[in-house]
Amino acid sequence: MTQRIFIQEVAPRDGLQIEKRFVPTAEKIALIDALSRTGVAKIEATSFTSPKAIPNLVDAGDVMAGITRHETVDYVALVPNARGVERALAASADELNLVMSASDSHGLANLRMTPWQSLAHFPAMIEQTRGHDVFINASISTAFGCPFDGEVPASRVIDIVERLAALGIRGVSLCDTTGMANPAQVRALCNEVIRRWPDVALTLHVHNTRGMGLANVLAAWQAGVTRFDAALGGLGGCPFAPGASGNVCTEDMVHMFEEMGIDTGVDLDALLAVSATLSDLVGHEVPGQVVRAGRASRRYPLPEHMRQS
Secondary structure (H helix, E strand, O other): OOOOOEEEEOHHHHHHHHOOOOOOHHHHHHHHHHHHOOOOOEEEEEEOOOOOOOHHHOOHHHHHHHOOOOOOOEEEEEEOOHHHHHHHHHOOOOEEEEEEEOOHHHHHHHOOOOHHHHHHHHHHHHHHOOOOOOEEEEEEEOOOOEOOOEOOOHHHHHHHHHHHHHOOOOEEEEEEOOOOOOHHHHHHHHHHHHHHOOOOEEEEEEEOOOOOHHHHHHHHHHHOOOEEEEEHHHOOOOOOOOOOOOEOEHHHHHHHHHHOOOOOOOOHHHHHHHHOOHHHHHOOOOOOOHHHHOOOOOOOOOOHHHHOO
16 A cells, blocks of 8 residues: 655745745735645644744744644744744644754854754753643754755764754754755665654655756655655745745645655645635746646647547
């Protein structure tokens, strides 16, 4: 029997945070509510960070308070620090996503901390969650390469995962932050993490910056990964990769797995209907392919000259 794939939608956070247009709170809530009805396993709804750092998510608390929660969906908040943990717990997030970088330069540019400094903050953040029924995940940015430092050795990522597991963190995301990964690299690193820590819930988070998003997803699935982040319409990007496209597109990924006969639990038609509203929401075209071309099962009328008797 084919193993179930779990789709984790990140557009409301990773997608909307860098948009030029501020998406009003009510429209964010409507987007999350619509996504909740599609069958995705998780939705990263927002980030509890400084409004100065990410002004587009200044309404994080109001968004979490306004959404209609579905029992089958976990609602995730990204938290960069202790204050973020406090606010996310107050908002009853189901999961906290701690964030760090695998590379020194990206960590300093993005979080003003090296990987080791980030790790030093995590125990106190985890302690804050005692007594709360909340899942802890840690996302490792630049796990497959850094836009400043270049190659990030797999051994460094393995060292970081080992330290995270020792802290009792139950979920880890390997993030291809600026789309530098290739399928062979993804498969090898995912294989090693799964071999060493089979009980850690491993997620792959990839960007499609260089057109290898779905190829990297497929390589991770072949290595045994069953949890994948994706953004509706392919929204997102990275401020450190000018001109980069966004995350791997949710509906394109669901379509790929569906065509392969793999269960995602997602209603693709419902997902495509939500994706069709994105251009109006953000004020520009989005990179998703299937919403434009239709499913592979779509059929077209024969050319006129073949229909003439």
